[in-house]
Amino acid sequence: MIVVKDLKELKNVYNENKINVTIGNFDGVHLGHREFLAHIKKDSVQDHAKFVVVTFVPHPLQILKSHTGFLINTYAERRELLAECGVDYLLEIDFTRDFSTLSPEAFLEKFIFSFDGIAKIYLGHDFAFGANKSGDFHVAKTFCDTRKTSLILQQEFKVKSSPVSSTEVRTAIQSGSIEKVSELLGRNYFLSGRVIKGEGRGKKIGFPTANLGYDKELIIPAKGVYITQVKIKDMVYNSVTNIGVNPTFNTGYDIHVESHLLDFTHDIYGEEIRVSFIKKLRDEKKFPSVNDLVAQIKADADLARDYFKHE
Structure with missing residues (x-):
């Protein structure tokens, strides 16, 4: 997996004709993330496309809410876990307050569609982006349709009828429910x-x-x-x-x-x-x-x- 910190750097190393992209924080790279990423990887192999994950450093909550002591993994560990999922390129965007004011359309234009060859974009079922989280699947779908790009929405992933999310993992960690944590992560915490x-x-x-x-x-x-x-x-x-x-x-x-x-x-x-x-x-x-x-x-x-x- 090639890790890059800005678009210029990604353009310098990127030389493929087709890419599939997903966007998210992926804190913990839990079982829901892993299932989602495995699906994208499978599609990418079939499409002869490279698999690109766009993520953020630091986590938006650290900037917007001043949250501390809540990450499931360090950023280095997140890289390691994403590499295990078959990601080809990881773009880590510097998340700042100025960046957080971008409209959803401006974010997609600058950070996603600045490349040729975008074949498919995958979004998590609850992922929101842009200023005040005003961007959702419907905003992205309208934007992608005008560019003839497929947009695929992940369905909510559950284990034993319970949703799997980074929030659920954090709750289980804080309560000491380690066996539940392992179940949600699909690995040992x-x-x-x-x-x-x-x-x-x-x-x-x-x-x-x-x-x-x-x-x-x-x-x-x-x-x-x-x-x-x-x-x-x-x-x-x-x-x-x-x-x-x-x-x-x-x-x-x-x-x-x-x-x-x-x-x-x-x-x-x-x-x-x-x-x-x-x-x-x-x-x-x-x-x-x-x-x-x-x-x-x-x-x-x-x-x-x-x-x-x-x-």
Whole structure:
């Protein structure tokens, strides 16, 4: 997949006769997104067309609503997930307040129809674009008809009669419903980052942990203990992960993501890791003593070992 940051750059690398295009934020690249993108990829192969995704950086809500701590994936992770879906070109438009004032027609004219060879445009069932989200399927259809370009509308995608959306995924993450998150994403939910220096308490009590330095723009699961797997380079290790504020030690309000890798003794300080969440074991709680905490951590680790033994 070729990633480009502006139209001039895309025109420089683009040399195909025909392209199929879709537009969206694709935060999380959830199961609905993946089904939609698979359909476009299949069409593109049959049409001998290149598959172009047009998206935005930063997410519009970060600019228009000043939202923070809500992204399901970093922009680098979104690139990785979109590449897995067979996207040929990813155009990342710089989303600014000035950009947000473009009319739907101006957006289509400047950012979509500035190319020859647009064969088909695909829109999500709920996608709105242009100033005040005034552009919808009907606006786009009128615009495309005058240019003899096919416009295809995605039907709402559901799992077990429930709609799949980035909003639904975020709600499930915040509630700690990790198995539902996996169902909505069609994969395990993960957090990536570098192992950073912590307080070192885990090592002192016999359960060393990798303290994850995660992007604070990301949404974080509910406080608690989870069965997880940690990927380091090309190796995957079974683990348990605590998300919370370490209430037994009264350390403050910062949320820590700390993973204890089962039967693992190597020093991974400074390494890039990916923590994949599988199942929630329990809520975070304050223990009467450190000995009680140690006993509970041992029980959590045993539950995780038992889980992986039967997988």
